[in-house]
Amino acid sequence: MAARASEFRVLAPTAILGYGFPASSFLRGMRRRPHLIGVDAGSTDPGPYYLGAGTSFTNRAAVKRDLRFMLVHGVRSGIPVVIGSAGGAGARPHVRWCRGIIEEIAAEENLAFTLGVVYADMPRKVVAAAMRRGAVTPLPCVPPLTEAALDASARIVAQMGVEPLCAALEAGCQVILCGRCYDPAVFAAPAIRAGFDRGLALHMGKILECAAIAATPGSGADCVLGVLRRDSFVLESLNPRRRFTRASTAAHTLYEKSDPYHLPGPGGVLNLEDCAFRELSGGRVEVRGSRFEPAPDYRVKLEGARKIGYRTISIAGVRDPVMIGAIDEILDGVRAQVEAILGADKIAGRVTFHVYGRDGVMGAREPRRRRPAHELGIVIDAVAPTAADSEAICGVTRSTLLHYGYPGRIATAGNLAFPFSPSDAKMGAAYEFSVYHLMPVEDQRIFRREIRAIGGRRGGRP
């Protein structure tokens, strides 16, 4: 369509699908006649639970609200709608969850379109074979992958690059729902397929995936437009209250990255050493000089999570100054008593005390931990191989701490102020990241695809 077009306009409605956006900003974006509506739905930031458990960290009603805008306007305007990292973690259950929402909206709005679903799940045996060849390499600070870690992983996904998305567009898909996906690929793939420069397209995608977070005042819940040209791209806010500045755009390049000049992704590195940011009129910023450097071998990032057991927590406050003054000794004493009880009953597990007001946020890294506040919030965090054991550990720790006799104690009725009854909360299964490695991909068809015709009447409601 746009092989010879001079620009490629991308509407990025929100930083994460489900974070919302003002309708007025979205409609202002549609009036600019975009070639694509793209949204990133995922992140590893909420931690390993969501990948492991197969649930979304965003709310279903909020996701449906955002998607309804995107699908109704995208499908009726005949432009592609691309969703990356469905359901947050982008594994099969997350993709199915999001597909269900898309089908519901299509039925309610009487929309018809071709849906391409691209899965990011990596079969364990594929990863195991690559590992045995020595082809799976850990990212910094990650231990080498082992058979045990692989076997224990509930799910493994790979971040797909632009290639599977381009193939889905090639196959005629109008709405593309992706599993775990390199965030910029959502925005870059349709532009690259239309003949635009890969480095510029990916860098624009890198900024658009966070939508208005890179504008000022920043927001994760507002729309922006990216205009990709042959040798530059321009960012503009779709809300007159915000604008892009050189500083806001460049600062975003730092975000969540260890090296802002070299951003590795599937198949290569985005090199920003010669990148220049220039402010234009109307709160816009123009970016030039971003380069994509293909890697000798095409590698993707694997993410996996394994279940480590179950967690039960209890939250309580402490206001007594004598107790606060001796809190380290008291918690050590409680821990020793609890370990003796659990050891006798052969209950395995571990307790962590998160002590807010002392070092709850930074733990042992807290430089001021010797100067606690006048009140402390204690979270008893019990993790054990079974749910029953985690409940037992939390319960015995809570009751031991409640009645623990310490030197100089004058408040002899109880050591803890509980804000809730019940005092203990079952947190369900607990996970940890077990895979965070690179793996070469030779055949992009490892990202399995299904194509579905959605809706009956072609083109939807008039």
Add this chain to the structure above:
Amino acid sequence: MRRTLPQVAKVIRSKNAGPFELTLDIIFKTPGDFRLFRRRRIITARRIAALYGVAEADVLGIVYFEPCDAIKITLRRWVPSGSPGDSDIYGAQQHAPLLGITF
């Protein structure tokens, strides 16, 4: 007269760079102070290691980013995001020790 980092920086923040690394950003108000910090090497791996009570080898990199007058420091996370014992899943509240830097 000695000045503090918050006097010359408009952004001082921390965040995960993936689940196994923590990255600290300092964005200066003026290019002048950014260049002063770069020239005088006020931020060193040794200083960061001392502030955070970690080994110097766990300070993985210090990068000067000219386009927005920023210094980026990347540390090994002491506990991976979400593993037992972690206290900040997003790594978004680990910047406070930087606020006390004077120069």
